[in-house]
Amino acid sequence: MRAYGARDHQVTVTGTEWLAPHFLRVWMTSPTLLHDVVVAPAAYVRFWMPDPDDPDVEHQRGYTLSEADPATGTFAVDFVLHEPAGPGSLWARRAEPGTTVQVTPLGSTRFDxxxxxxxxxxxxxxxxxxxxxxxxxxxxxxxxxxxxxxxxxxxxxxxxxx
Incomplete structure (x- = not known):
């Protein structure tokens, strides 16, 4: 994705909300991400999740934005927490206010x-x-x-x- 010119954005977790026993909404903010994303139904971003066993390795996972507010730079992403847990599930389960991750908006971007x-x-x-x-x-x-x-x-x- 980076090879196609997609730009990484750092996002910061501001809170979490349990929607169901295995369904977690993670609230985040970024001062730049929502300037590059076309906020519309089914807009998605790619997360670079750290490997649980090797922090130098990242895994790419795609998630749909929900509750996005471009004016404030806040948005939420819903995670299904499953077992065995993959990098996305593990990251979401451990996410707390202040946790950061890199996100790339290739696919839901403005492009001219x-x-x-x-x-x-x-x-x-x-x-x-x-x-x-x-x-x-x-x-x-x-x-x-x-x-x-x-x-x-x-x-x-x-x-x-x-």
Whole structure:
């Protein structure tokens, strides 16, 4: 996810609320997360949960936001606590006010390709199976063997970038 340009945000637990014996709502806050997330039904974020046995290892888990308030930066995430407990269940069970975790909002983010600074991705137009190149193809030479996807995207969105 980080390779796709997603930005990590630190979130801090502000409280917990038991909704049922194995269902825990964790309240959190972040000064930046909800600026990047499109708050809508089914908006989700990816948590980087620490491994219970090795704190240098992280596991990625996706969770849906609930009760999100962009004005205050507060939101809740509901966790089903199951056995055997995985990294997400263990983290939620141990969460208390002040606990922090890194969250990435890839998937429920605002994105405008006209403002992207990532290099264009090109596909070879000369082979039956296209090969990807992450090299920038701007500007493409007049007789370039590469079909530049970025040009096609710019035409579709009407960008004035040259």
């Amino acid at each position: 390709p006209r403002q992207s600074r990532r290099p264009a991705t090109c596909w070879s137009a000369t082979r039956p199976r296209s090969r990807r190149s992450t090299a920038s193809c701007e500007p493409c030479p007049p007789r370039c063997r590469w079909s530049c996807m970025w040009r096609s995207i710019r035409r579709r969105i009407g960008s004035s970038r040259s």
